[in-house]
Amino acid sequence: MSVMPADPHRPVAHLRPPRNWINDPNGLAFHDGHYHVCFQYNPYGPEHANMHWGHFRSPDLISWEELPVALTPTPGGEDADGCFSGNAVSDGDRMVAFYSAFRTDRWAQPVTTAESRDNGVTWTPRGSLLIPELPEGATMYRDPYVWREAGRWRMLVGSAQADGRAAALLYESGDLERWEYRGPFLDRAPQPVAPGADTGPGWECPQYLHADGRGALLLGAWDPELGPRRTVVYPGREQDGRFLPDAPALLDHGPDFYAPALLPAPDGRWLLWGWSWEARDAACVREAGWAGLLTLPREVTLAEDGSVRQRPAAELLALRDERALTAAGETAGTAELGTVRSSFDLTARLEPRAAGTAGGLRLVTSADGAEYLDISIDAAAGELVVDRDHASLDPRAHGGTYRLPCPEARAASGAPVELRLVVDRSVAELYLPSGRTLTLRFYPTGDTPWRIEARAGDEGRLGYAVGAWNLRPYAMRYATDAGAESTPTDAGLARH
The missing domain is CATH 2.115.10.20 (Glycosyl hydrolase domain; family 43)
Incomplete structure (x- = not known):
């Protein structure tokens, strides 16, 4: 092994x-x-x-x-x-x-x-x-x-x-x-x-x-x-x-x-x-x-x-360990909901309280708050926005902002936004009830417990109900890798 x-x-x-x-x-x-x-x-x-x-x-x-x-x-x-x-x-x-x-x-x-x-x-x-x-x-x-x-x-x-x-x-x-x-x-x-x-x-x-x-x-x-x-x-x-x-x-x-x-x-x-x-x-x-x-x-x-x-897949619910946090309420600013380990499974229901306002969740991965991944509601566009520009203090990690269509996020819809977020150290997979998904990689450098925050948009309030479970690892049995470091006789060419 x-x-x-x-x-x-x-x-x-x-x-x-x-x-x-x-x-x-x-x-x-x-x-x-x-x-x-x-x-x-x-x-x-x-x-x-x-x-x-x-x-x-x-x-x-x-x-x-x-x-x-x-x-x-x-x-x-x-x-x-x-x-x-x-x-x-x-x-x-x-x-x-x-x-x-x-x-x-x-x-x-x-x-x-x-x-x-x-x-x-x-x-x-x-x-x-x-x-x-x-x-x-x-x-x-x-x-x-x-x-x-x-x-x-x-x-x-x-x-x-x-x-x-x-x-x-x-x-x-x-x-x-x-x-x-x-x-x-x-x-x-x-x-x-x-x-x-x-x-x-x-x-x-x-x-x-x-x-x-x-x-x-x-x-x-x-x-x-x-x-x-x-x-x-x-x-x-x-x-x-x-x-x-x-x-x-x-x-x-x-x-x-x-x-x-x-x-x-x-x-x-x-x-x-x-x-x-x-x-x-x-x-x-x-x-x-x-x-x-x-x-x-x-x-x-x-x-x-x-x-x-x-x-x-339904089987993955068996990987949920102890419940790391349960939080519900409303905020006009920032509400600290609790901490999770670096692999977790989270569900959230978010309700902006005023038309046109945004808000969302922040995953803070450093003690000073300088390193974080944002998931926010764009009520005008009807989208969730995932921003990783501050997700790593390592300048060699890539940034960028990405959008996931979410019609219920439109201010006029009046519907709450529900999501499931599975994070496993350097990968985040975001799922909506519509079946749409967004997958990205990020590389936090902090070694403290990660903090979940609910954040309201400007001049608005955000209702939230959030639950998160730390993830147990897969039960893995690896093959022996003797010889894995040897030199190949035929060096293949990269296809992509």
């Missing part, structure tokens, strides 16, 4: 290995009584290179076991420069992983597979490409997503097209071996999706959520010059092998969320994990020796209006 030195920013209730780089969640499946969560992993350092698949499994989403590395590049093989993103399916007594084989060409990554017959402990690569040829017109091609529907296997692959359109390409199979190309499931020129964001000229990591004749296509907006941007979702429905979309939207409104992956649970739920990248300079990452984490598992559903709704 690995013993790591204390790191005040390393999360206790978010999945990641003890050290080194991780990014996209991959290989999500439920098999033989376990949830399996793989991820892009560099076992040699905290940089995006040498892509393997790391692997955790759990019977309950609370107790996790790190398994041996699932996928490793084969020297001289089709994946010699990296085993990139994809997914996995449970098929009888085996698991089959589908992934992007990276060899030399950064943009064209054909599909290959590996299989496990011992519940994910060991994997055998096929040694050849499953789909060796790219469809005509594809200039970028990667990240297969496979699922079973109506007695057949289906696959989406993300791509960029020579005509400037992004596309999710559809294949179908009866046996997971012979695949027929059906054409674009959806293709679109870049469309605006939020101020300063669009759907991108290419799509990575396609995922398809579907139920009762409706669906939602989750896509990583990718740009050949800028790399990964934001995750977008097209709600809609399928007709004759084509997806008929409604208007796109952001899946998560924060700056530090990308490449989510879906897992159909045995009880009928859809679960989702995303990658939350670092929001600190490379020097900080090198000093820490690790980069990236996976978000909390989220339950995702399709609302009647077609929107995708997210909330923390």
Whole structure:
């Protein structure tokens, strides 16, 4: 079992290995009584290179076991420069992983597979490409997503097209071996999706959520010059092998969320994990020796209006430890509500008492109050505003202000604002009853208990009811990492 030195920013209730780089969640499946969560992993350092698949499994989403590395590049093989993103399916007594084989060409990554017959402990690569040829017109091609529907296997692959359109390409199979190309499931020129964001000229990591004749296509907006941007979702429905979309939207409104992956649970739920990248300079990452984490598992559903709704998986309530604070009242200024540890789960109901006034919560992480994260109501815009400009006294940590649509926040609505905030040391995940979310990273330097404050807006009053629970860590069992510091023989190239 690995013993790591204390790191005040390393999360206790978010999945990641003890050290080194991780990014996209991959290989999500439920098999033989376990949830399996793989991820892009560099076992040699905290940089995006040498892509393997790391692997955790759990019977309950609370107790996790790190398994041996699932996928490793084969020297001289089709994946010699990296085993990139994809997914996995449970098929009888085996698991089959589908992934992007990276060899030399950064943009064209054909599909290959590996299989496990011992519940994910060991994997055998096929040694050849499953789909060796790219469809005509594809200039970028990667990240297969496979699922079973109506007695057949289906696959989406993300791509960029020579005509400037992004596309999710559809294949179908009866046996997971012979695949027929059906054409674009959806293709679109870049469309605006939020101020300063669009759907991108290419799509990575396609995922398809579907139920009762409706669906939602989750896509990583990718740009050949800028790399990964934001995750977008097209709600809609399928007709004759084509997806008929409604208007796109952001899946998560924060700056530090990308490449989510879906897992159909045995009880009928859809679960989702995303990658939350670092929001600190490379020097900080090198000093820490690790980069990236996976978000909390989220339950995702399709609302009647077609929107995708997210909330923390119900199992995570078991991580709540003693109740750290309970506070209710009203303030015309600042009310100190109590303290929490650096990992906590908070619920709040906020009611500005006068039209047009704002207010909100402040998480103060330093004794002198100079370091804090603000969540405030913009009553004019109908949004929650998350401000991390003062969230770290370390100048190498990133700042910025981010907005989460919250119609009930509008002054004219008269409705209280309810929210759930889960903070785990350096990651904050904000959830609204509407199912909208915002994920960001921040890096407090203070070592005192963190203080929760309710703060009224100018010339207004704020009613509040707040409860918070400190979080217990996941029950983690790490694999031995002998050899993790050795030098790889084939240095993979960064894809993003």
